[in-house]
Amino acid sequence: MNAPAALRIDRAERVELREAAAPATTLGLAQQRLMGIMLLFMLITAVIGARLVQICLFGGPDAHGVGIADTANRGEILDRNGQPLATTIQLWAVAVNPQKILGNKETLAVKLNQLMPERSVEQYRSILHGPRKFMYLRQPAPPELAAAVHAIGEPGMLLLSEQHRLFPQGAMAGHLLGYSQVVEAVKGKPTITGIGVERYFDDDLKVGKSIQLSIDTRVQAAVENEIARRMAETQAKGGAGIVMDVNTGEILAMASLPDINPNAPFKGVDPSDQQVMINKATQAVYELGSTFKMITFANAIEHNVITDWSKTYDVSVPMQVGRFRIKDDEPKHRPITTVEIMTFSSNIGTSQIALALGAQNIDSFFKTLGLDKRTDIELRERGQPQYPAQWGQSAVMTTSFGHGIAVTPLHLARVFAALANGGVMHPVTLLKKQPGAQTPGQRVISEATSARIRQLMRLVVMQGTGTNGNAPGLRVGGKTGTAEKVNQSGGYDKNANITVFAGVFPMDHPRYVTLVVLDDARPSKATFGFKTAGWMTAPLAKRIIARIGPLLGVQPDLSQDIDVSDLMPFILEKKDPSKNVLE
Numbered sequence: 001m002n003a004p005a006a007l008r009i010d011r012a013e014r015v016e017l018r019e020a021a022a023p024a025t026t027l028g029l030a031q032q033r034l035m036g037i038m039l040l041f042m043l044i045t046a047v048i049g050a051r052l053v054q055i056c057l058f059g060g061p062d063a064h065g066v067g068i069a070d071t072a073n074r075g076e077i078l079d080r081n082g083q084p085l086a087t088t089i090q091l092w093a094v095a096v097n098p099q100k101i102l103g104n105k106e107t108l109a110v111k112l113n114q115l116m117p118e119r120s121v122e123q124y125r126s127i128l129h130g131p132r133k134f135m136y137l138r139q140p141a142p143p144e145l146a147a148a149v150h151a152i153g154e155p156g157m158l159l160l161s162e163q164h165r166l167f168p169q170g171a172m173a174g175h176l177l178g179y180s181q182v183v184e185a186v187k188g189k190p191t192i193t194g195i196g197v198e199r200y201f202d203d204d205l206k207v208g209k210s211i212q213l214s215i216d217t218r219v220q221a222a223v224e225n226e227i228a229r230r231m232a233e234t235q236a237k238g239g240a241g242i243v244m245d246v247n248t249g250e251i252l253a254m255a256s257l258p259d260i261n262p263n264a265p266f267k268g269v270d271p272s273d274q275q276v277m278i279n280k281a282t283q284a285v286y287e288l289g290s291t292f293k294m295i296t297f298a299n300a301i302e303h304n305v306i307t308d309w310s311k312t313y314d315v316s317v318p319m320q321v322g323r324f325r326i327k328d329d330e331p332k333h334r335p336i337t338t339v340e341i342m343t344f345s346s347n348i349g350t351s352q353i354a355l356a357l358g359a360q361n362i363d364s365f366f367k368t369l370g371l372d373k374r375t376d377i378e379l380r381e382r383g384q385p386q387y388p389a390q391w392g393q394s395a396v397m398t399t400s401f402g403h404g405i406a407v408t409p410l411h412l413a414r415v416f417a418a419l420a421n422g423g424v425m426h427p428v429t430l431l432k433k434q435p436g437a438q439t440p441g442q443r444v445i446s447e448a449t450s451a452r453i454r455q456l457m458r459l460v461v462m463q464g465t466g467t468n469g470n471a472p473g474l475r476v477g478g479k480t481g482t483a484e485k486v487n488q489s490g491g492y493d494k495n496a497n498i499t500v501f502a503g504v505f506p507m508d509h510p511r512y513v514t515l516v517v518l519d520d521a522r523p524s525k526a527t528f529g530f531k532t533a534g535w536m537t538a539p540l541a542k543r544i545i546a547r548i549g550p551l552l553g554v555q556p557d558l559s560q561d562i563d564v565s566d567l568m569p570f571i572l573e574k575k576d577p578s579k580n581v582l583e
Helices: 012-019 023-058 106-114 121-128 141-154 196-200 216-233 289-302 339-341 346-358 359-368 393-399 409-420 447-463 538-551
Strands: 084-096 134-143 157-166 179-184 191-195 240-246 253-258 310-315 319-321 324-328 335-337 477-487 494-507 512-520
Touching: 012 179, 084 141, 084 310, 084 346, 106 121, 121 359, 134 141, 134 157, 134 339, 141 157, 141 310, 179 335, 216 253, 216 512, 216 538, 240 538, 253 494, 289 339, 289 346, 289 359, 289 409, 289 447, 289 494, 310 339, 310 346, 319 346, 319 393, 324 346, 335 339, 339 393, 339 447, 346 359, 346 393, 359 393, 409 494, 409 512, 447 477, 447 494, 477 538, 494 538, 512 538
Parallel strands: none
Antiparallel strands: 084 134, 084 157, 179 191, 240 253, 240 512, 310 335, 319 324, 477 494, 494 512
């Protein structure tokens, strides 16, 4: 940068100055110090003057009911790879102090209407002639508007440089990131409202502390994209998705659709519309159907109720319990083996296993898995499960296949992680864990039981109701679940289902849970006219896993798989796993 002419000294002149008499140096230092003192005095005077102007214009911080905001930047929210999910930027705001207007207010009202036509001339006229000392007119304001307002040259027109929260990914992870805002109380201190990470970590963020989440934006985008695509194909009212590391409890993706855009969370949205505003992954509770059969089997293996995989159960006739009739969606008119109960997803067979387990063992195991309480995660939006009040025969049987108990998708994702990872349940978290950090956990089943459950999960996808979730080479295991949706009166809507696929991959070395839920998805051409999870959510999970596997370092490998050879003989009706119906 070129210095002003009065301050330029070329090299030759510097040499001459160095050769001048020594007393000149002392004089020069004194002059520099004097100039520094004068500049400091001018700066202090300018700061005081600016504050006095602010007080004159606004009448002090209490004059318009809004305190002066902390100027420290709000901390950033980053994904696990350092990508910004929320940041703070400086933007202009246009405001007015009607009491400081010097020019013609009628002319100014017309001019403001031309620049900001969202208000009429009459409305601007009312503002300018009103008693207020401060009012925002546009917040935020684009630079060209700020320049036009500045050009008016009116002292009562105010241009304010303000901090605004920006979510550069738009609506992605909207429910998860959420928002935080101050609501001015009529009496007492202002209150803070909001949802998501922004609200939960508000105390840290507002003092400039950044938060690094476990979320991977690449995985999050893939999950949201595929759920939205499937919702469009099936006219589903809502959807949710979770991807979780089974060994650390870190959440890599958490989707809730329809989404909200945290840049403008209420734009075009009714805040009372729970279908939009609720976080369907952590807050909404659902009966998640036959996914609970994996829980029942793990419990039964632990208590030696299941020891003989060749044992057969008569499932040819529905079971009557009180006023309920338990039947299978695809009935088998023959005895089926223990393995087939899982692969064919037999409600009748699972109910018989549950009766052998007994109410006490079921209740105790459910509570060990945390299915009776809210999940512990860094969000305020955590749904309370609907847990059986009494454990009669009906509750014992129906909860074994996921009816009569309602939990959030996050509850189920955490359980499936523990069932597959060797039997240890880890706390779930939205915060990135450092490599090598110890992860606390509670053993809920033995390693041997977990090994069996992994085999069963893989067999469901290879031979059972989950074949449409089999992403080639990624060794997917899991369980489908279909349940009639509970209506507002507490009964069941036979025309509306909740469909679920809870999957884990790769089953030979489990790393990630992928769980998806669709709310009231309708049969369509894309589902070949079927409405159960095997046709609704299993294909959705397959698409997601095929996309995110390579992103997470899991490459398709057809030469690797979990060994299920000891259980395969007990599946009497086998499918060709190379021939998926849906590709």
